Amino acid sequence: MNLPVADVERATAFYTALGFEKNAMFSNEQASSMTWSDSIAVMLLSHPFYATFTNKQIIDARQQSGMLLALSFDDRAAVDAFTQAALAAGGRELHDPEDHGFMYSRAFEDPDGHGWGPFHMDMAAAEQAMAHQPAAG
Incomplete structure (x- = not known):
């Protein structure tokens, strides 16, 4: 799943505290790939980067x-x-x-x-x- 986040670093720290693991191969300053299990991952995307995947307004x-x-x-x-x-x-x-x-x-x-x-x-x-x-x- 892809989640728009205001601050990638803050969101990464939050999900790490929950037990998700950051996959460095798919992470950078605009996104963090956070793995929960072999079949569940969350992509934390900065708002500007998330906007490249959709023409819809990003909700708050x-x-x-x-x-x-x-x-x-x-x-x-x-x-x-x-x-x-x-x-x-x-x-x-x-x-x-x-x-x-x-x-x-x-x-x-x-x-x-x-x-x-x-x-x-x-x-x-x-x-x-x-x-x-x-x-x-």
């Missing part, structure tokens, strides 16, 4: 919502640790933790206002809870 994610990003974690403690790292690095918590029994989630914004919702889903509990729900139609 602190004022408008363009997307909400979510990462799945193995347990609630990992959700809390990820969120606490975000808050300690300058993120802003959006609301209290949500516990639906089968799903636990948190919500925060990065310094540029991009919304993140780390969560843990107990699939066995979710299947049991959904078995009692009427089918969507």
Whole structure:
């Protein structure tokens, strides 16, 4: 995913504090490639560089919502640790933790206002809870 950021260096430090690793091969003063896993990477792009990929106006994610990003974690403690790292690095918590029994989630914004919702889903509990729900139609 590509995220427009006001300050590449500040955004890089924020995502590094969350556990992302910077891939120097695809990073420079206008962009940082931040790796979460073998299949998930975030490109932090300066506004001028981001603008070379689109003719659309870049939103101020602190004022408008363009997307909400979510990462799945193995347990609630990992959700809390990820969120606490975000808050300690300058993120802003959006609301209290949500516990639906089968799903636990948190919500925060990065310094540029991009919304993140780390969560843990107990699939066995979710299947049991959904078995009692009427089918969507």
